[in-house]
Amino acid sequence: MESALNELKLMQGLLAAFVLSGLIGWEREKRNRSAGLRTHILVGVSAALFMVLSETLVITFAGRDDQVRFDLIGVLGAVVSGVSFLGAGAIFSSKAGHQAKGLTTAAGLLATAAVGVACGLHLYVLATGATLLFLLTLGPLSRLSERIAGESED
Template sequence: MDQILTELNLMRGPLAAFVLSGLIGWERESRSRSAGLRTHILVGVSAALFIVLGENLVTNFAKQDDQVRFDMIGILGAVVSGVSFLGAGAIFSSKRSEGTKGLTTAASLLAVAAVGMTCGLHLYVLATGVTLLALLTLGPLGRLTDAQKSGGAGTTSDQ
Protein backbone atom coordinates (compact mmCIF):
# COMPACT_ATOMS: atom_id res chain seq x y z
CA MET A 1 0.00 0.00 0.00
CA ASP A 2 2.86 2.38 0.79
CA GLN A 3 4.34 1.78 -2.66
CA ILE A 4 1.04 2.70 -4.33
CA LEU A 5 0.80 5.91 -2.28
CA THR A 6 4.41 6.76 -3.14
CA GLU A 7 3.76 6.27 -6.85
CA LEU A 8 0.53 8.26 -6.70
CA ASN A 9 2.51 11.07 -5.07
CA LEU A 10 5.05 10.88 -7.91
CA MET A 11 2.17 11.31 -10.40
CA ARG A 12 1.67 14.93 -9.29
CA GLY A 13 4.41 16.15 -11.64
CA PRO A 14 3.22 14.36 -14.78
CA LEU A 15 -0.42 15.31 -14.02
CA ALA A 16 0.48 18.98 -13.67
CA ALA A 17 2.49 18.72 -16.89
CA PHE A 18 -0.56 17.16 -18.58
CA VAL A 19 -2.72 20.14 -17.68
CA LEU A 20 -0.19 22.89 -18.43
CA SER A 21 1.13 21.31 -21.63
CA GLY A 22 -2.45 20.71 -22.67
CA LEU A 23 -3.20 24.41 -22.40
CA ILE A 24 -0.35 25.25 -24.76
CA GLY A 25 -1.28 22.34 -27.04
CA TRP A 26 -4.89 23.50 -27.14
CA GLU A 27 -3.76 26.94 -28.29
CA ARG A 28 -1.71 25.35 -31.09
CA GLU A 29 -4.57 23.00 -31.99
CA SER A 30 -7.06 25.88 -32.16
CA ARG A 31 -4.78 27.56 -34.72
CA SER A 32 -4.51 24.33 -36.75
CA ARG A 33 -0.77 23.99 -36.29
CA SER A 34 1.08 20.80 -37.14
CA ALA A 35 1.80 19.91 -33.50
CA GLY A 36 -1.34 20.27 -31.43
CA LEU A 37 -2.93 19.11 -28.23
CA ARG A 38 -1.79 15.49 -28.13
CA THR A 39 1.78 16.17 -29.23
CA HIS A 40 2.28 18.93 -26.67
CA ILE A 41 0.77 16.83 -23.87
CA LEU A 42 2.97 13.85 -24.74
CA VAL A 43 6.12 15.98 -24.81
CA GLY A 44 5.29 17.71 -21.50
CA VAL A 45 4.27 14.55 -19.65
CA SER A 46 7.28 12.63 -20.97
CA ALA A 47 9.65 15.37 -19.85
CA ALA A 48 8.08 15.36 -16.39
CA LEU A 49 8.34 11.59 -16.21
CA PHE A 50 12.04 11.61 -17.10
CA ILE A 51 12.70 14.06 -14.27
CA VAL A 52 10.58 12.09 -11.79
CA LEU A 53 12.37 8.88 -12.78
CA GLY A 54 15.77 10.53 -12.44
CA GLU A 55 14.92 11.94 -9.03
CA ASN A 56 13.58 8.55 -7.97
CA LEU A 57 16.80 6.85 -9.08
CA VAL A 58 18.86 9.29 -7.07
CA THR A 59 16.67 8.88 -4.00
CA ASN A 60 16.54 5.09 -4.13
CA PHE A 61 20.00 4.10 -5.29
CA ALA A 62 22.43 6.83 -4.24
CA LYS A 63 22.24 5.61 -0.63
CA GLN A 64 23.22 2.07 -1.60
CA ASP A 65 26.67 2.76 -3.00
CA ASP A 66 28.95 5.79 -2.78
CA GLN A 67 30.37 4.91 -6.20
CA VAL A 68 27.03 5.34 -7.96
CA ARG A 69 26.69 8.79 -9.46
CA PHE A 70 23.65 10.40 -10.94
CA ASP A 71 23.63 13.46 -13.13
CA MET A 72 20.29 15.28 -13.10
CA ILE A 73 21.78 17.92 -15.39
CA GLY A 74 22.46 15.11 -17.87
CA ILE A 75 18.80 14.11 -17.74
CA LEU A 76 17.76 17.70 -18.42
CA GLY A 77 20.19 17.84 -21.34
CA ALA A 78 18.92 14.55 -22.76
CA VAL A 79 15.32 15.77 -22.67
CA VAL A 80 16.28 19.04 -24.37
CA SER A 81 18.24 17.14 -27.04
CA GLY A 82 15.37 14.75 -27.71
CA VAL A 83 12.78 17.50 -27.96
CA SER A 84 15.09 19.59 -30.13
CA PHE A 85 15.31 16.62 -32.50
CA LEU A 86 11.49 16.56 -32.66
CA GLY A 87 11.43 20.32 -33.18
CA ALA A 88 13.92 20.09 -36.03
CA GLY A 89 11.48 17.78 -37.78
CA ALA A 90 8.77 20.42 -37.47
CA ILE A 91 10.91 23.07 -39.20
CA PHE A 92 11.19 23.20 -42.95
CA SER A 93 12.07 25.73 -45.63
CA SER A 94 9.92 26.44 -48.64
CA LYS A 95 11.51 26.37 -52.08
CA ARG A 96 8.88 28.84 -53.29
CA SER A 97 10.44 31.63 -51.20
CA GLU A 98 7.66 31.43 -48.62
CA GLY A 99 10.32 31.40 -45.92
CA THR A 100 10.88 29.09 -43.00
CA LYS A 101 7.91 27.34 -41.40
CA GLY A 102 7.54 25.54 -38.11
CA LEU A 103 9.83 27.65 -35.93
CA THR A 104 7.09 28.58 -33.47
CA THR A 105 5.88 24.98 -33.32
CA ALA A 106 9.41 23.80 -32.54
CA ALA A 107 9.76 26.50 -29.89
CA SER A 108 6.41 25.60 -28.31
CA LEU A 109 7.50 21.94 -28.08
CA LEU A 110 10.69 23.03 -26.34
CA ALA A 111 8.62 25.23 -24.01
CA VAL A 112 6.29 22.39 -23.00
CA ALA A 113 9.31 20.16 -22.38
CA ALA A 114 10.66 22.84 -20.04
CA VAL A 115 7.26 23.13 -18.36
CA GLY A 116 7.15 19.35 -18.01
CA MET A 117 10.62 19.21 -16.48
CA THR A 118 9.66 21.99 -14.09
CA CYS A 119 6.54 20.03 -13.07
CA GLY A 120 8.70 16.94 -12.62
CA LEU A 121 10.75 18.93 -10.12
CA HIS A 122 7.46 19.91 -8.38
CA LEU A 123 7.95 23.63 -9.08
CA TYR A 124 4.31 24.19 -9.96
CA VAL A 125 4.13 27.98 -9.53
CA LEU A 126 7.12 28.44 -11.84
CA ALA A 127 5.65 25.99 -14.38
CA THR A 128 2.29 27.79 -14.31
CA GLY A 129 3.95 31.18 -14.75
CA VAL A 130 5.96 29.97 -17.75
CA THR A 131 2.82 28.41 -19.24
CA LEU A 132 1.02 31.75 -18.95
CA LEU A 133 3.97 33.52 -20.60
CA ALA A 134 3.95 30.97 -23.42
CA LEU A 135 0.20 31.42 -23.91
CA LEU A 136 0.64 35.19 -23.99
CA THR A 137 3.40 34.80 -26.57
CA LEU A 138 1.42 32.41 -28.76
CA GLY A 139 -1.94 34.13 -28.35
CA PRO A 140 -2.04 37.95 -28.22
CA LEU A 141 1.54 38.46 -29.35
CA GLY A 142 1.04 35.93 -32.14
CA ARG A 143 -2.05 37.75 -33.39
CA LEU A 144 -0.18 41.04 -33.22
CA THR A 145 2.69 39.75 -35.38
CA ASP A 146 0.23 38.02 -37.76
CA ALA A 147 -1.58 41.33 -38.25
CA GLN A 148 1.72 43.08 -38.91
CA LYS A 149 2.73 40.42 -41.47
CA SER A 150 -0.55 40.64 -43.34
CA GLY A 151 0.10 44.34 -43.85
CA GLY A 152 3.52 43.67 -45.40
CA ALA A 153 5.57 40.92 -46.97
CA GLY A 154 7.00 38.60 -44.32
CA THR A 155 9.53 35.85 -44.82
CA THR A 156 8.81 33.76 -41.77
CA SER A 157 5.60 31.86 -41.15
CA ASP A 158 4.30 31.25 -37.63
CA GLN A 159 3.57 27.56 -37.67
Protein backbone atom coordinates in the same frame (compact mmCIF):
# COMPACT_ATOMS: atom_id res chain seq x y z
CA MET B 1 0.98 0.10 0.25
CA GLU B 2 3.41 2.91 1.06
CA SER B 3 5.12 2.40 -2.30
CA ALA B 4 1.82 2.84 -4.14
CA LEU B 5 1.09 6.02 -2.18
CA ASN B 6 4.54 7.39 -3.03
CA GLU B 7 3.96 6.65 -6.70
CA LEU B 8 0.58 8.38 -6.56
CA LYS B 9 2.31 11.41 -5.08
CA LEU B 10 4.83 11.34 -7.94
CA MET B 11 1.88 11.30 -10.36
CA GLN B 12 1.09 14.88 -9.30
CA GLY B 13 3.92 16.14 -11.48
CA LEU B 14 2.72 14.13 -14.45
CA LEU B 15 -0.87 15.31 -14.00
CA ALA B 16 0.26 18.94 -13.76
CA ALA B 17 2.32 18.44 -16.93
CA PHE B 18 -0.72 16.90 -18.61
CA VAL B 19 -2.89 19.92 -17.84
CA LEU B 20 -0.32 22.63 -18.60
CA SER B 21 1.03 20.94 -21.73
CA GLY B 22 -2.54 20.38 -22.81
CA LEU B 23 -3.23 24.10 -22.59
CA ILE B 24 -0.32 24.84 -24.91
CA GLY B 25 -1.32 22.02 -27.23
CA TRP B 26 -4.93 23.18 -27.28
CA GLU B 27 -3.82 26.64 -28.40
CA ARG B 28 -1.82 25.07 -31.25
CA GLU B 29 -4.65 22.67 -32.10
CA LYS B 30 -7.23 25.44 -32.50
CA ARG B 31 -4.85 27.14 -34.99
CA ASN B 32 -4.67 23.84 -36.94
CA ARG B 33 -0.93 23.40 -36.44
CA SER B 34 0.70 20.05 -37.10
CA ALA B 35 1.75 19.55 -33.47
CA GLY B 36 -1.40 19.98 -31.45
CA LEU B 37 -3.00 18.78 -28.26
CA ARG B 38 -1.82 15.17 -28.18
CA THR B 39 1.74 15.91 -29.29
CA HIS B 40 2.23 18.63 -26.69
CA ILE B 41 0.75 16.48 -23.93
CA LEU B 42 3.03 13.58 -24.87
CA VAL B 43 6.10 15.85 -24.88
CA GLY B 44 5.23 17.54 -21.58
CA VAL B 45 4.29 14.40 -19.68
CA SER B 46 7.32 12.51 -21.05
CA ALA B 47 9.67 15.27 -19.90
CA ALA B 48 8.01 15.23 -16.47
CA LEU B 49 8.29 11.45 -16.27
CA PHE B 50 12.01 11.51 -17.12
CA MET B 51 12.61 14.00 -14.31
CA VAL B 52 10.46 12.07 -11.81
CA LEU B 53 12.25 8.83 -12.69
CA SER B 54 15.64 10.52 -12.35
CA GLU B 55 14.77 11.98 -8.98
CA THR B 56 13.46 8.58 -7.85
CA LEU B 57 16.71 6.90 -8.90
CA VAL B 58 18.73 9.42 -6.92
CA ILE B 59 16.57 9.00 -3.81
CA THR B 60 16.53 5.21 -4.08
CA PHE B 61 20.18 4.49 -4.88
CA ALA B 62 22.31 7.50 -3.89
CA GLY B 63 22.87 6.41 -0.32
CA ARG B 64 23.67 2.78 -1.12
CA ASP B 65 26.99 3.12 -2.88
CA ASP B 66 29.48 5.96 -3.11
CA GLN B 67 30.55 4.72 -6.55
CA VAL B 68 27.12 5.37 -8.08
CA ARG B 69 26.88 8.79 -9.69
CA PHE B 70 23.80 10.60 -10.82
CA ASP B 71 23.67 13.39 -13.33
CA LEU B 72 20.31 15.14 -13.33
CA ILE B 73 21.75 17.83 -15.57
CA GLY B 74 22.57 15.08 -18.07
CA VAL B 75 18.97 13.87 -17.97
CA LEU B 76 17.77 17.43 -18.53
CA GLY B 77 20.19 17.76 -21.45
CA ALA B 78 18.91 14.51 -22.92
CA VAL B 79 15.32 15.76 -22.71
CA VAL B 80 16.28 19.01 -24.44
CA SER B 81 18.24 17.16 -27.14
CA GLY B 82 15.45 14.69 -27.78
CA VAL B 83 12.76 17.34 -28.04
CA SER B 84 15.01 19.54 -30.18
CA PHE B 85 15.47 16.61 -32.57
CA LEU B 86 11.70 16.18 -32.69
CA GLY B 87 11.28 19.93 -33.26
CA ALA B 88 13.84 19.92 -36.06
CA GLY B 89 11.61 17.52 -37.93
CA ALA B 90 8.81 20.09 -37.73
CA ILE B 91 10.86 22.79 -39.48
CA PHE B 92 10.62 23.02 -43.25
CA SER B 93 12.15 25.49 -45.70
CA SER B 94 10.30 26.85 -48.68
CA LYS B 95 11.47 25.76 -52.12
CA ALA B 96 13.10 29.14 -52.63
CA GLY B 97 14.83 28.74 -49.29
CA HIS B 98 13.75 32.18 -48.13
CA GLN B 99 11.22 31.25 -45.48
CA ALA B 100 11.28 28.58 -42.80
CA LYS B 101 8.02 27.03 -41.61
CA GLY B 102 7.48 25.27 -38.31
CA LEU B 103 9.81 27.34 -36.14
CA THR B 104 7.02 28.23 -33.72
CA THR B 105 5.95 24.59 -33.58
CA ALA B 106 9.50 23.51 -32.75
CA ALA B 107 9.85 26.26 -30.15
CA GLY B 108 6.46 25.32 -28.69
CA LEU B 109 7.53 21.70 -28.29
CA LEU B 110 10.70 22.79 -26.52
CA ALA B 111 8.70 25.15 -24.29
CA THR B 112 6.27 22.34 -23.49
CA ALA B 113 9.16 20.06 -22.53
CA ALA B 114 10.47 22.77 -20.20
CA VAL B 115 7.04 22.97 -18.55
CA GLY B 116 7.08 19.19 -18.20
CA VAL B 117 10.53 19.27 -16.59
CA ALA B 118 9.36 21.92 -14.11
CA CYS B 119 6.32 19.79 -13.27
CA GLY B 120 8.51 16.71 -12.89
CA LEU B 121 10.60 18.65 -10.38
CA HIS B 122 7.37 19.71 -8.61
CA LEU B 123 7.90 23.40 -9.42
CA TYR B 124 4.22 23.99 -10.14
CA VAL B 125 4.15 27.77 -9.72
CA LEU B 126 7.09 28.14 -12.10
CA ALA B 127 5.51 25.74 -14.60
CA THR B 128 2.17 27.54 -14.45
CA GLY B 129 3.79 30.96 -14.85
CA ALA B 130 5.85 29.76 -17.82
CA THR B 131 2.73 28.24 -19.41
CA LEU B 132 0.89 31.54 -19.06
CA LEU B 133 3.81 33.37 -20.68
CA PHE B 134 3.90 30.85 -23.52
CA LEU B 135 0.15 31.19 -24.06
CA LEU B 136 0.48 34.98 -24.07
CA THR B 137 3.22 34.65 -26.69
CA LEU B 138 1.25 32.23 -28.88
CA GLY B 139 -2.05 34.10 -28.53
CA PRO B 140 -2.23 37.88 -28.11
CA LEU B 141 1.40 38.58 -29.03
CA SER B 142 1.06 36.47 -32.16
CA ARG B 143 -2.01 38.40 -33.27
CA LEU B 144 -0.26 41.70 -32.52
CA SER B 145 2.77 40.58 -34.54
CA GLU B 146 0.55 39.60 -37.48
CA ARG B 147 -1.23 42.96 -37.32
CA ILE B 148 2.07 44.87 -37.32
CA ALA B 149 3.39 42.78 -40.22
CA GLY B 150 0.18 43.44 -42.15
CA GLU B 151 0.46 47.19 -41.61
CA SER B 152 4.08 47.26 -42.78
CA GLU B 153 3.12 45.55 -46.08
CA ASP B 154 0.68 48.37 -46.97
